[in-house]
Amino acid sequence: MQFPSRWKPLKVLALVTFSLVMAGCTIAKPRTDDPWERWNRKAYAFNDAADRAVIRPVAVGYRKITTPNMRRVLSNFFSNLRMPITMVNNLLQGRPKDFTRSTGRFLVNTTLGLVGFFDPASQMGLKLQEQDFGTTLAKWGVPDGPYLVLPLLGSTTARDVFRFPVDRLADPLSWYASHRDLRLQAQYMPTWLFLITLRSRGIEAEGLLEGVYDPYVFYRDAYRQQRVYRIYDGNPPVEVIELLQGVGEDFDPEELLEEQRSINAAPQKTSDGS
Template sequence: MPQSRNGFIQRLARLSLCAGVAMVPMAVQAAEDDPWESINRPIFRFNDLVDTYTLKPIAQGYQFIAPQFVEDGVHNFFNNIGDVGNLANNVLQAKPHAAGVDTARLIVNTTFGLLGFVDVGTRMGLQRSDEDFGQTLGYWGVGSGPYVVLPLFGPSTVRDTFAKYPDSYTTPWRYVDHVPTRNSALGVNLIDTRASLLSAERLVTGDKYTFIRNAYLQNREFKVKDGQVEDDF
């Protein structure tokens, strides 16, 4: 009996050692990607608190009240505006085919799609891009830099943070002088974006901060490399 117990303890010790060794690369990678975690976590908690008591309830109420066709129309409208940024960044990334698709989408959705409320382009086989200046910088070899959590804006990197300013030039809000109109449009866009993320919350497991950080970084790498990423394993 003692020998059996000793054997079990030895096997358990070996398994624990193997698990610890396997976790070392993950811990090292996390330290490299997120050296400012001690600052990021409090900001994340603040953002999560604001979201829990303001944005999320408003988004849930919006989904409860608005008919599905209204939600789809509003979402399509803001996507159509976003295609301007997609076009600009595809041009900057020297992707003529993608830029041509963006141009065609803007034309058909703005005209036949009633200012974008109906996504005619997708029905015609013109698939939407998802580009921004952060991806453009990454495309030309600019590193992402450390992971950062921005107050109210959420997950980002140093590269993506600086890229937000050039991206603002491709949005119409920058050129709207009427403050109530501009703020109302920004508010509706924010609510639409938050509502579109409600269903994704069911995917969050374990430590929420770590899950969102890893998901964000992996998603950004996937987008910058246009899906040509190597499996870590």
């Protein structure tokens, strides 16, 4: 059904009004349980195997044929290219000032920054502050739901998973791929390059996993903390941080220390299983 053109301003007004109302909702407390852990660990193992076999070697090769400056310039380009996602979600969250700021950053970097390869906007005080539909749902008061690991896509939650299909609607990379049909699926090459740049940045942080008792738990907790900081614009309440850290009224530091000592004292299996 086609709406008359004179109704379009009313549709826009209704969308903005709805966003303002929803933006007034209270952000739900993050969950710390993991009811889907059995599935999540299998998906994590699959992703880890795929990363070791294909994804990481490609990212390592990318780092070998590029310089740090080249990687920085490409990273700037993709960050700017995906800025419409943040702009749209700022509107949906009923935040006109942040929408104006993100739009200004996009325009400055697209023009003065030569289509985003350079980042003069940050020097002008327009710092990068990314938003997505997952953070929009959170600010609308939607609980995050159980933690979820998806094959190839990685960490998310029952709420944040909706950002994948919804944010595609505002993603220029998706626009480009969906309107072309090139040989050998070449229309997806910009998306693949973007993903390679993301994985390449992660190589520098791999040292954080050294000595980690359970990498799955490390990634799960890191994802939850990263999402909380994004939802609260980098300044989450103290009680939320304490909740994620397992600190509450019944928190006993001596019990936690004793538990850590028992883990360290437990005999470690060698590579031959002994």
